[in-house]
Amino acid sequence: MNDNEHAVYAIAPELGGWTVYDTKTLEPALVKSVRQVGLGREAAHAMADALNGMERTAPGSSLARPDGPA
Structure with missing residues (x-):
């Protein structure tokens, strides 16, 4: 990801709940080292927002970094 791009998050239904994911990498979002999977629909929307x-x-502020969680 170059310096002019930023992550964009969306949600998707999955077995057992909803996942918040980065639309560029298609990876689940990480918040304080916790993958945002298995959430209720409203919680997933709130987290993506x-x-x-x-x-x-x-x-870049939402991205997890090796020196500390997002």
Whole structure:
């Protein structure tokens, strides 16, 4: 991902709940080292909205880094 791009999050139904995922990598979102899978629909929407808001405010801020969780 180059410096001008930012993550965009969406949700998808999966067995056992909903997953929040990065639309570029198709990987589940990580929040404090926890994959955002198996969520209720409303919780998944809220998490995706929060992560997308972080990205609009400060691109790259929602991404997990080796030196600390997102």
